[in-house]
Amino acid sequence: MASDESVQFYNRYSKKIETEAIYGEKYLKFIYGNPIGKLALWAAVKRSWFSGWYGKRMSSPNSFKKIFPFIECYGLNSDDFLLSVNEFKCFNDFFSRKLKPSKRPIDPSGEIVVFPADGRHLAINNISIDQPLWAKGQRLNIKKLLGGQNIAQRYEGGSVLVSRLCPTDYHRFHFPCNGKASSSSPINGFLYSVNPMALKRNISYLWRNRRFITELDTNDFGKISLVEIGATCVGGIKQTYNIGQVMKGSEKGFFHFGGSMTMIFFEKEKIIFSEDLLENGKLGREVYGRMGDHCAKAI
Numbered sequence: 001m002a003s004d005e006s007v008q009f010y011n012r013y014s015k016k017i018e019t020e021a022i023y024g025e026k027y028l029k030f031i032y033g034n035p036i037g038k039l040a041l042w043a044a045v046k047r048s049w050f051s052g053w054y055g056k057r058m059s060s061p062n063s064f065k066k067i068f069p070f071i072e073c074y075g076l077n078s079d080d081f082l083l084s085v086n087e088f089k090c091f092n093d094f095f096s097r098k099l100k101p102s103k104r105p106i107d108p109s110g111e112i113v114v115f116p117a118d119g120r121h122l123a124i125n126n127i128s129i130d131q132p133l134w135a136k137g138q139r140l141n142i143k144k145l146l147g148g149q150n151i152a153q154r155y156e157g158g159s160v161l162v163s164r165l166c167p168t169d170y171h172r173f174h175f176p177c178n179g180k181a182s183s184s185s186p187i188n189g190f191l192y193s194v195n196p197m198a199l200k201r202n203i204s205y206l207w208r209n210r211r212f213i214t215e216l217d218t219n220d221f222g223k224i225s226l227v228e229i230g231a232t233c234v235g236g237i238k239q240t241y242n243i244g245q246v247m248k249g250s251e252k253g254f255f256h257f258g259g260s261m262t263m264i265f266f267e268k269e270k271i272i273f274s275e276d277l278l279e280n281g282k283l284g285r286e287v288y289g290r291m292g293d294h295c296a297k298a299i
Contacts, residue, residue: 007196009120009286012276012293017285020120020166021074058257063091070094074168096171096238096254104170106249106292111220113177113271113296114248115163116262118170120286121295122162123277127155133284134196138203145207146225146265147187154223157268161277161295164194164286165260172254173228173262174291175246179218184228184239187211194231194261206261212237216246220298222270227263228253249292271296 007020057063067085071078078085082098107114115121124133127140140160143152165171175181192198192205199205210230217223228237237260239253246252273281273296280287289295 009288010276010280011288013288018288021168058091058095061090064088066091067094070168076168080170092256095167095257098172099170104249104290104292107294109294109297110178111298112294113221113264113298114174114292115161115289115295116176116226116252116264116291117163117165117173118290119163119165119262120288121277122164122284122286123273123281123295124160124162125273125278125281126157127160128157133203134199135201135203141204141207142265144204145211145227145263146213147185151225154267155225155265159266159268159271159273159296161264161266161273163262163264164196165255165262166195167257170291171256171260172291173252175216175226175241175248175250175252176224176264176295177216177218177221177248179216179221179224179246181241181243181246181252182215182217183243184212184214187213189230191230194229210237212239214239214252222267224267225265226252227265228255229261229263230255231260266296269299272299 008017009020010016011018058066067088070076070091071085080099080103082100085094088094088097104118122133124140127142133139142155143149146152146155163173165173187210189208189210190205192202192209194205194209206229212228214226215223216226230237236256237253238256241250241252272278274294277287277295
């Protein structure tokens with residue numbers, strides 16, 4: 001293990017580089033950095049039954065008692081929640097909570113793409129160019145991640161926004177722009193962690209994990225692929241949208257308990273990322289941003 005495993009990101013709102021408070025940090029270090037932990041990873045942690053078992057625990061009435069300590073520990077603002085805390089039946093209800101619409105305003109400009117979720121976002125401006133991806137020498141395998149050569153060729157030389165949701169984040173994901181949405185195609189897989197502490201060791205966890213892929217036809221940004229990736233202790237990925245025309249900022253679905261990730265693939269020369277995403281992306285550094293805020297614009 002490296003001596004410094006801290007995860008740093010640029011906060012768009014404070015305009016400072018901050019260090020992430022990692023939920024389950026000791027557990028992650030043990031599982032992905034200790035030989036005995038790696039045995040547990042292979043035997044149980046990456047497997048669906050483990051996350052299903054944990055998810056059921058978070059859906060039990062007894063799990064309600066975890067909510068208030070979690071809010072206090074991570075400094076969440078309960079005024080943002082659509083429901084009062086006492087209205088949640090279990091921890092998973094709280095985890096997949098809705099927020100008051102006024103707390104996540106949607107950038108109204110037609111030429112703007114917005115963040116699909118709260119989280120830490122990594123912009124890759126050209127998928128074909130080597131760029132730091134949590135560790136040197138690692139590149140995305142688009143063919144494996146998207147499940148085929150034809151769809152991968154569409155995004156050759158294109159851009160991708162990787163949005164990582166921590167357990168402390170709001171866990172509903174939304175459409176980044178207007179368009180016509182296809183049905184969601186599931187690709188089965190394991191459930192590795194998507195925290196940088198794990199991805200620094202093996203980026204292939206992204207295309208070895210369970211995920212959903214949705215195509216979004218747009219007028220201004222070409223054909224976009226939306227990907228939701230599960231992770232350890234994610235009890236499920238729920239799609240809540242209706243196939244067909246969708247509006248920017250409308251809900252697409254939500255994750256049950258656990259850290260998770262979404263990815264948005266753009267065709268070549270369709271968008272340009274916001275300046276803070278471009279500058280930090282060159283360094284392989286994530287940018288914290290909230291759902292509905294601008295992340296790119298049409299070229």
